[in-house]
Amino acid sequence: MVSMSTKDKLRDPGFRRELMQQDRITGSEILLRMLLLEGVECVFGYPGGALLYIYDAMHGNEHFKHLLARHEQGAIHAADGYARATGRTGVCIATSGPGATNLVTGIATACMDSVPLVVITGNVATSLIGTDAFQEADIVGITQPVTKHSYLVQRVEDLAVTIRQAFRIANEGRKGPVLIDIPKDVSAASTTFIYPEIEAVEDAAELGASQEAAAAELADMIRAAEKPVILAGGGVIHSEAAEVMRNFAEKLNLPVTTTLMGLGSIPGGHPLSLGMPGMHGTYTANQALINCDLLISCGARFDDRVTMRLDGFARGARIVHIDIDEAEIGKLVRADLAVKGDVKAVLERALRIAEPIEPRPWNSQIASWKQAVPLRYTASEKELKPQYVIEMISRTTRGQAIVTTDVGQHQMWTAQFYQFSHPRSLITSGGLGTMGFGFPSAIGAQIGCPDKLVISVNGDGGMQMCVQELAVCAINRIPVKIVIINNQTLGMIKQWQEVIYESRYSHIDLSGSPDFVKLGEAYGVKSLRATTPREAEEAWKEALGTDGPVLIDFHVSRDEYVYPMVPQGQSLEDMILGDEDR
Amino acid sequence: MTKHTISVLVADQPGVLQRVCGLFGRRGYNIDSISVGRSESEGCSRIILVTSCEERIADQICQQLNKLIDVIQVKLLSKKPLLTRELMLIKCHAAAGARQEILGLADTFRCSVIDVGAETMTIQVVGDREKNTAFLQILRPFGIVEVTGTGVTAVNRG
Numbered sequence: 001m002v003s004m005s006t007k008d009k010l011r012d013p014g015f016r017r018e019l020m021q022q023d024r025i026t027g028s029e030i031l032l033r034m035l036l037l038e039g040v041e042c043v044f045g046y047p048g049g050a051l052l053y054i055y056d057a058m059h060g061n062e063h064f065k066h067l068l069a070r071h072e073q074g075a076i077h078a079a080d081g082y083a084r085a086t087g088r089t090g091v092c093i094a095t096s097g098p099g100a101t102n103l104v105t106g107i108a109t110a111c112m113d114s115v116p117l118v119v120i121t122g123n124v125a126t127s128l129i130g131t132d133a134f135q136e137a138d139i140v141g142i143t144q145p146v147t148k149h150s151y152l153v154q155r156v157e158d159l160a161v162t163i164r165q166a167f168r169i170a171n172e173g174r175k176g177p178v179l180i181d182i183p184k185d186v187s188a189a190s191t192t193f194i195y196p197e198i199e200a201v202e203d204a205a206e207l208g209a210s211q212e213a214a215a216a217e218l219a220d221m222i223r224a225a226e227k228p229v230i231l232a233g234g235g236v237i238h239s240e241a242a243e244v245m246r247n248f249a250e251k252l253n254l255p256v257t258t259t260l261m262g263l264g265s266i267p268g269g270h271p272l273s274l275g276m277p278g279m280h281g282t283y284t285a286n287q288a289l290i291n292c293d294l295l296i297s298c299g300a301r302f303d304d305r306v307t308m309r310l311d312g313f314a315r316g317a318r319i320v321h322i323d324i325d326e327a328e329i330g331k332l333v334r335a336d337l338a339v340k341g342d343v344k345a346v347l348e349r350a351l352r353i354a355e356p357i358e359p360r361p362w363n364s365q366i367a368s369w370k371q372a373v374p375l376r377y378t379a380s381e382k383e384l385k386p387q388y389v390i391e392m393i394s395r396t397t398r399g400q401a402i403v404t405t406d407v408g409q410h411q412m413w414t415a416q417f418y419q420f421s422h423p424r425s426l427i428t429s430g431g432l433g434t435m436g437f438g439f440p441s442a443i444g445a446q447i448g449c450p451d452k453l454v455i456s457v458n459g460d461g462g463m464q465m466c467v468q469e470l471a472v473c474a475i476n477r478i479p480v481k482i483v484i485i486n487n488q489t490l491g492m493i494k495q496w497q498e499v500i501y502e503s504r505y506s507h508i509d510l511s512g513s514p515d516f517v518k519l520g521e522a523y524g525v526k527s528l529r530a531t532t533p534r535e536a537e538e539a540w541k542e543a544l545g546t547d548g549p550v551l552i553d554f555h556v557s558r559d560e561y562v563y564p565m566v567p568q569g570q571s572l573e574d575m576i577l578g579d580e581d582r
Numbered sequence: 583m584t585k586h587t588i589s590v591l592v593a594d595q596p597g598v599l600q601r602v603c604g605l606f607g608r609r610g611y612n613i614d615s616i617s618v619g620r621s622e623s624e625g626c627s628r629i630i631l632v633t634s635c636e637e638r639i640a641d642q643i644c645q646q647l648n649k650l651i652d653v654i655q656v657k658l659l660s661k662k663p664l665l666t667r668e669l670m671l672i673k674c675h676a677a678a679g680a681r682q683e684i685l686g687l688a689d690t691f692r693c694s695v696i697d698v699g700a701e702t703m704t705i706q707v708v709g710d711r712e713k714n715t716a717f718l719q720i721l722r723p724f725g726i727v728e729v730t731g732t733g734v735t736a737v738n739r740g
Contacts, residue, residue: 144601145608149651152596169651327645330638 048095050122076106081441112431234261235299436465
């Protein structure tokens with residue numbers, strides 16, 4: 001675990017001066033110094049031939065923290081979880097060839113969800129590049145579509161400035177992953193270290209003027225609207241805009257629906273919160289999107305899982321689109337008011353000039369929808385329902401934990417039934433939908449937030465995709481509470497095969513193996529099993545009372561489906577509520 | 583679908599052309615023509631791209647290009663009056679008896695003959711795409727051996 005002293009040390013001017021000394025050092029040492037100067041408290045990685053000089057420089061370096069994963073994919077998802085939980089840049093390192101290609105899924109995951117990562121790969125020596133050398137892969141070329149930017153460092157003299165630029169690019173504007181490929185001879189070569197100065201770019205003043213005008217127009221539009229709604233996306237989390245958005249919503253009585261990536265930007269139990277919209281969204285959120293006359297999108301990108309069929313989406317509404325990435329505005333949905341900028345900066349201006357507005361009839365309409373059609377499931381005393389497990393976790397942690405999820409039914413149930421109360425408390429692969437993300441991302445989140453309770457919710461399918469990282473938890477005593485919603489099935493696929501493919505279940509049965517309790521114990525992680533609600537309560541209580549990592553294998557009913565549901569290719573109006581008694 | 587001409591000023595960095603072309607490929611935009619060459623700034627090249635799409639998509643292409651770190655400036659040239667030129671080299675059959683006629687045609691189109699061989703002549707034609715296409719048609723009956731073109735380069739008027 002990273003101690004507080006490491007963080008403080010990285011901020012200590014004396015220590016920084018020491019790091020900035022103009023010594024003649026190797027590329028490997030430059031890399032470590034630059035990472036420390038960027039405030040990196042932990043790097044997630046896996047060594048290899050092309051990284052030998054770099055790992056040699058790590059040896060005996062007491063300041064530089066490295067967490068050894070068991071697979072490069074585990075390392076990068078951990079770096080990603082660290083970044084999402086803390087808002088700081090995640091850093092991971094892997095060797096050339098297969099080490100680098102094992103990162104691709106993780107890079108794409110971070111890119112889709114705008115997560116700031118600096119990804120370092122070793123490469124073969126510059127003299128061997130392009131010769132099909134052992135463990136050579138063109139990782140810059142391979143990752144070009146899924147990185148914000150990438151570098152192949154050809155000279156040791158360019159290394160320091162490249163690292164500084166990479167961190168800036170990863171964090172500037174819409175955040176994202178940046179890859180730095182370092183050939184072996186560059187990490188070996190020496191040069192005089194000079195801490196690089198780089199120029200800042202964004203013209204804040206110019207943006208400010210246009211935002212001021214947009215904020216005034218937005219205020220007018222809200223005053224004129226009868227049925228306004230805010231659609232809050234991941235941008236609200238990334239820009240730390242949750243508090244100002246909540247104040248804005250409260251002052252003007254604007255209902256807020258949060259996308260999967262935006263969950264936590266307004267507390268789940270808040271009277272203005274509608275929950276998540278879209279394919280598995282709440283009835284209220286989808287009704288609000290269908291019927292609104294003003295849609296204010298804050299850092300959301302109108303993903304197809306939110307809008308469903310685009311031609312029918314928010315038909316009668318004027319649309320305000322606030323986004324830091326101009327390319328998102330008008331990409332899928334026309335914007336009546338386009339506001340380019342940081343959502344926090346824009347909402348701060350809007351909040352300053354807006355006059356309070358009393359609740360409208362629309363607010364009562366929404367309240368009655370909420371009451372009439374809440375999220376529901378049929379409880380059982382004998383069978384353990386997956387929704388029950390999530391509700392239990394939410395209740396016992398009062399929505400205060402950091403929860404990571406994998407992808408599938410359990411992810412949607414977590415989004416629906418866990419009452420997220422803070423930004424950065426849900427860590428999930430929304431855009432790419434990466435199975436195998438849930439567990440390793442929790443390791444990173446726990447490293448970044450050592451004082452918080454971190455819970456990783458997984459399905460029995462996705463858990464097996466990065467299960468090897470149990471070793472990391474066990475050996476380093478990383479106290480993640482690992483929840484497996486085990487229905488012995490690829491549940492989301494089963495659900496689709498039932499609804500769309502007339503119950504022709506194809507390759508979705510996972511029953512019989514593994515025994516997760518034995519598996520967890522084999523890795524040295526305390527492991528429990530629960531098959532009834534009562535056992536679940538007991539096991540969970542025991543897990544929460546345990547200091548180290550705990551795995552809890554919740555055997556849930558196999559035939560539970562995620563509802564509501566809007567089948568792909570249909571409009572939000574075509575929502576299936578799921579239980580016959582409605 | 584109309585043709586749009588986009589001017590992209592890029593830093594001379596390794597892989598920059600791949601980044602620009604890759605973006606077109608993965609987002610499903612097509613490239614009718616591309617030309618890369620120098621620009622007014624040292625260390626920068628200018629790429630002129632011609633693409634056929636709706637205006638909304640052309641704006642989207644410009645915004646996506648703008649996000650590439652090595653892209654310095656993007657202009658949708660076809661929003662304003664523009665000048666376009668393409669250089670083409672045409673090698674055609676030119677037996678002794680045909681040479682005079684070809685020379686006359688080249689003169690009419692203000693093209694220059696830049697090589698004369700035993701069996702062929704090579705003519706350089708500079709103009710917009712229509713003129714170059716017209717000239718190529720005129721030469722077809724003589725027998726075209728090889729044609730190569732630069733792709734369109736362009737600049738706004740005034």
